[in-house]
Amino acid sequence: MGNTIDFSTNPVSFEINERCGLLIIDEVNGFCKVGAGNLAPLKANLQVENMIKETTNLAKLFNDKSMPIALFLDNHEDDRPEHPFPPHCIKGTGEEKIITELEWLIDSDALKIKKDCINGFIGSIDPINNENVFITWIKKHQIKTLIVTGICTDICVLDFVLTCMSAINHQIINPLNKVVVFSEACSTYHMDANDIQRLKLDESMIHDQETYHNIGLKIMQMRGAIITNKIKF
Numbered sequence: 001m002g003n004t005i006d007f008s009t010n011p012v013s014f015e016i017n018e019r020c021g022l023l024i025i026d027e028v029n030g031f032c033k034v035g036a037g038n039l040a041p042l043k044a045n046l047q048v049e050n051m052i053k054e055t056t057n058l059a060k061l062f063n064d065k066s067m068p069i070a071l072f073l074d075n076h077e078d079d080r081p082e083h084p085f086p087p088h089c090i091k092g093t094g095e096e097k098i099i100t101e102l103e104w105l106i107d108s109d110a111l112k113i114k115k116d117c118i119n120g121f122i123g124s125i126d127p128i129n130n131e132n133v134f135i136t137w138i139k140k141h142q143i144k145t146l147i148v149t150g151i152c153t154d155i156c157v158l159d160f161v162l163t164c165m166s167a168i169n170h171q172i173i174n175p176l177n178k179v180v181v182f183s184e185a186c187s188t189y190h191m192d193a194n195d196i197q198r199l200k201l202d203e204s205m206i207h208d209q210e211t212y213h214n215i216g217l218k219i220m221q222m223r224g225a226i227i228t229n230k231i232k233f
């Protein structure tokens with residue numbers, strides 16, 4: 001992205017100094033494991049690998065310190081397509097399973113939210129009890145700062161963070177007041193002209209990974225989220 005927005009070059013550290021929670025968005029096989037499905041990487045990908053490494057390290061620190069962790073896990077019924085995306089993370093395919101590196105979290109106290117839509121804030125609404133279980137988790141743990149990690153920076157991470165900023169402004173998620181996006185633990189996908197041709201997709205689907213990762217971060221920053229590439233305790 002040239003000189004305008006590149007969040008990887010300048011170190012911008014964030015120091016945790018109040019009650020803090022960690023959110024991990026959609027680090028499931030269907031988005032992270034090479035060849036695991038329609039929306040999985042086609043070959044080994046540095047940005048995705050780095051996200052997995054950084055998320056795993058941070059989650060271990062949170063777990064060691066008994067700090068709260070929440071997971072969004074994309075999870076679809078096979079009869080309900082999610083336009084404009086091809087079928088992915090359908091229940092029972094294995095794509096919906098958390099990546100091996102984070103499997104240990106399934107047996108931990110972490111809040112697990114299965115979601116069937118892009119925006120995890122919406123996916124956290126339990127229509128039967130008319131309750132947003134993510135808001136309940138924030139209030140239960142009195143979380144003031146939320147650190148966000150996951151995939152894709154410009155899709156599920158972006159939608160969630162923008163909605164969360166509105167929820168803060170609307171005072172429905174107190175005491176949360178800071179959303180911190182850990183850029184090194186986020187990633188998005190890459191699709192170039194060759195991929196488009198091979199998959200017979202429209203040219204508009206070309207998606208440069210670095211560009212859209214940085215655009216996602218920039219938009220979240222513009223809406224008031226803090227973007228950091230180093231977390232300090």
Ligand SMILES: [Zn+2]
Nearest residue numbers: 074082116117
């Ligand atoms: Zn999905």
